[in-house]
Amino acid sequence: MLRGKHILVGVTGGIAAYKVCYLVRDLRKAGADVKVVMTEAAAKFVSPLTFSALSGHDVATDLWSVNQSSGSDIATRHIDLATWADAFIIAPASANTIAKLTYGLSDNLLTIIALASRCPLFLAPTMDADMYINPVTQQNIGRLQERGYVVIPPDEGELASGLKGPGRLPEIQVIIEAVEHVLDKSSQDLKGKNILVTAGPTFEPIDPVRFIGNRSSGKMGFAIASAAARRGAEVTLVAGPMSLETPRHVNRIDVESAAQMYDAVFAHVQKTHAVIMAAAVADYTPLSPSKKKIKKQGPVDSLTLELAGTADILRSLGEKKHRTILVGFALETDNELENAREKLKKKNLDFIVLNSLKEKGAGFGTDTNVVTIVPRRGKPEKLPLMSKFDVANEILNRLKKLL
Secondary structure, three states, X not given: OOOOOXXXXXXXXXXXXXXXXXXXXXXXXXXXXXXXXXXXXHHHOOOHHHHHHHHOXXXXXXXXXXXXXXXXXXXXXXXXXXXXXXXXXXXXXXXXXXXXXXXXXXXXXXXXXXXXXXXXXXXXEOOOHHHHHOHHHHHHHHHHHHHOOEEOOOEEEEOOXXXXXXXXXXXXXXHHHHHHHHHHOOOOOOOOOXXXXXXXXXXXXXXXXXXXXXXXXXXXXXXXHHHHHHOOXXXXXXXXXXXXXXXXXXXXXXXXXXXXXXXXXXXXXXXXXXXXXXXXXXXXXXXXXXXOOOOOOOOOOOOOOOEEEXXXXXXXXXXXXXXXXXXXXXXXXXXXXXXHHHHHHHOOOOEEEEEEOOOOOOOOOOOEEOEEEEEOOOOOEEOXXXXXXXXXXXXXXXXXXXX
16 A cells, blocks of 8 residues: 555654654555654654665755755745655654644644645654643644544553553554555545535524524534545535534535525535535524524413424435435434435435434444445445544445446
């Protein structure tokens, strides 16, 4: 998988920097062409000369140095390295560098390249246990994951401080396998295709402060958008109200209600090769939402809401789809396969992805999923429990065949 690939390794300041020497060596053994960029702090632990000897290239440490023969001018060195790489592995990834990446700070060559990169970005967080489990670090790591960074969890064990806990650099083979897994699913096989994805819930207003909504987290739709962008597609993501970070290289359009999602989808569908409707769109909306907050009238009063049906986005797309590939989702609690097939037929879909709340590891808010893919023709295929990123790629694999 790595033969002929361009792998950029970013080394930050941490005692585990010496282990990255073995990573560079093994990447080259696997057939990759490897270049190394180091922070100033990293050079305090391992000499750039060591990585130069192991990689066969001069090591980039400073945007301004004129004596680094990186094959590019000072003015474009960061861009040249960013566009050269098929993958960028930051190991060890210190708490400081993770924080900088989270907030878009670019005060050294490594963080500048990270901002300019379009390739998959891998982080191997490596630090003392208390630093790793600190809520700030965990929040930063979570935000980078949502954007599409691949985080390789640290090992647990004895640390340089003498303490024990999470924070050790993973085994070199674990890092390499993670890179191979993602590169295998980043083949640019969707380049030139425009894909529209919907994700998350819709909120239907009752009054200015209350709404009817649902429990959708949007994670599945965001995973699909991220995976499609990695595979080279031009991705438009129509997102209901949620706090997830926008995946890298994805054009995001935020909406709130079903009506707004309908308008956004049909404003962009004309130039789209495929639509994947992963959003949980409300079927009903209050008929006459109040312009003022509805006040409680007494201790035992009740409130009756009159609901009207929302526009059926999926059915409307099916009626007008022509050559556009249309993929829907179904979340069922009973007669699952039967209901999914009925929806597939009624909405004129090319295939439908069936979720079940009964499956462990599936449902709302999880990072994994268990789905059954039901095609227009042929037998349904139930996939095992896997990450939503892997589920997304299974969906895209089937979409690619239809495209």
